[in-house]
Amino acid sequence: MRPALRHFVPLIAAFLVLLVLPGAASAHAVLESSSPTRGQVLESAPAEVTFAFNEPVEASFGALRVFDTEGDQVQSGDVFRPEGSGDEGVGVDLPADLPDGTYTATYRVVSADSHPVTGGLVFTVGKGSGVSGKTISELIAESDSGPVTGIAFWFDRWIGFLAIALAVGSLAFLVFLWMPMAANREETLGPRAEDTGRRLRLILGISVAAGFLATLFAIPFQGAIAAGTDFWSALKPDVFREVVDTRFGMVMALRLLSWACLVPLALLATGLTAPGARRLGPSILFSIVTAGFLVVSPGLAGHASTQDPVWLLFPSDVLHVAAMAIWAGGLAALIFLLPVATRGLGRDEDRGAVLTEFLLRFSTIALACVVVIAATGTIQSIIEVNSFSAFIDTAFGRAVLIKIVLFLMLVGLGWKNRQRIIPALVERRDRKESPGEPGVRLRNNLRIEVALVTVVLAVTAALVSYPPPSTGSAGPVSGSLNVGPDLLEYTVDPARVGSNEVHIYLFDNKTGEPVEVKSLELSFALPDEDIAPIEADLRKSGPGHYVAPSAELAVKGDWKAEAAVRLSKFNEQLADFEVPVK
Helix, strand or coil: CCHHHHCCHHHHHHHHHHHHCCCCCCCCCCEEEEECCCCCEECCCCCEEEEEECCCCEEEEEEEEEECCCCCECCEEEEECCCCCHHHEEEEECCCCCCCEEEEEEEEEECCCCCEEEEEEEEEECCCCCCCCCCHHHHHHHCCCCHHHHHHHHHHHHHHHHHHHHHHHHHHHHHHHHHHHHHHCHHHHHHHHHHHHHHHHHHHHHHHHHHHHHHHHHHHHHHHHHHCCCHHHHCCHHHHHHHHCCHHHHHHHHHHHHHHHCHHHHHCHHHHCCCCCCCCCHHHHHHHHHHHHHHHHHHHHCHHHCCCCHHHHHHHHHHHHHHHHHHHHHHHHHHHHHHHHHCCCCCHHHHHHHHHHHHHHHHHHHHHHHHHHHHHHHHHHHHHCCCCCHHHHCHHHHHHHHHHHHHHHHHHHHHHHHHHHHHHHHHHHHCCCCCHHHHHHHHHHHHHHHHHHHHHHHHHHHHCCCCCHHHCCCCCEEEEEEECCEEEEEEEECCCCEEEEEEEEEEECCCCCECCCCEEEEEEEEHHHCEEEEECCCEEEECCEEEEEEEEECCCEEEEEEEEEEEECCEEEEEEEEEEEC
16 A cells, blocks of 8 residues: 555544444434324224325335234235325235234335335234233334345445446546547647547446446345345345336436446547547537436435425535536546556657646646535535534434545645646646656545545445435334343334323343333433423333323423332332433
């Protein structure tokens, strides 16, 4: 590893560690109602369980499951759309002979911005019997796709973003740098056109192949994440068809077509760099339009096209991606194409002049890209992160913070090139000398910049998998703590401002059996807002199981819950836990 790059390794590693720290979960779609409702006690078994959300959700491969107290699934048939609910509702049938008991229903659907949305509820049929051995969060976790699939999907997105940057940047190099330069210096660059074209064809070929495969694999990966399975289980024709029917899948299908349409550009690269190719012919114009969709597609498949205000966020995202791709891909093109273009130039004067003119042209383009990236990045941060604390408290915010720091490092290197190295190259060009030592420093700086850009795209690949904090939906909050000789487990669902359903379970720490107590009282307080403890209406639902069907947590913040467990006439234990309410 080169010394200059080695100094950045610890900092980059620290950034990546910060990125993967767990963040507060959030999603775009919000559950508005359900049947049965949370904590409802029914005289007879319902025919179905349904959930209704505030926006359309994908449910063709979503997991709706109903568990009995033993943790066995009891639902029957496939997920369906309840009559009159449109695309906002999902449901699953229950068997007609469902016995009395306590049941837990969980859902895993896909929001409009392609993120999974999870949650659940508990209801009782008849007098109920027993208590579920697992909380809602534990049951949801069992249907999660797992970290291996998540990491593999992140890597796939990373490769896809790298491919887009390399393809768009190489096309920008051809149109904005090579063609104007070749027109002005035909005698100098003409003999290098064929070798430059072959290298351009190789770069475009690699980017098109990598982009096509990454996009193709993204479809089953999305199916795996949505259904809570692994990649291999999702590698089926029916899953592929179901994903393609979604918003995300349609964008990926069009992106596949775009990559295929760029194949002719790669094949014609040698001819496009030839001395006669001096204008934007049909093939170039078609490639620019095709590459344009590659730039637009991340916004169409993610937050920018689903989160308000779309009229501002979506164009901002498109400009942000375009500027980053032109800048990042242009840097890579300078490293891989410029040496080929200048190799073999016999005179020091020619090498210095060609290198300096290329850099002066690219420096102007890079400066414009930096301005666009800074402006659009600021707009997106204000809308999507929306608070300073979210930069640390959420995974999305941490990823944005890492991108900002890396971007500032790139700007610093670019400033050094523009203020120090390029003027030195201009002086050597004017003296008709070879690039010499400034050229070596420039090459090392460009390599560091490309490495940093690669990390930026890796962070971006993680960023798009996190819902923005501004979408603000919460999920059930669960935990456990010791209360004397017993274990107390709690679930607060949905942990949102308003009415929440609270479940308290008491188990013997040694045997795991439900524990009967004299009484159990629960209260919630919000010290930050000077809200004194408010007692929740707890009702006994079964052995060791207590439910507060409607605990009103009316203000956003970190609520302090206190459970007073009276084990005997003279023995009362207090248990405290925190409930973040969104």
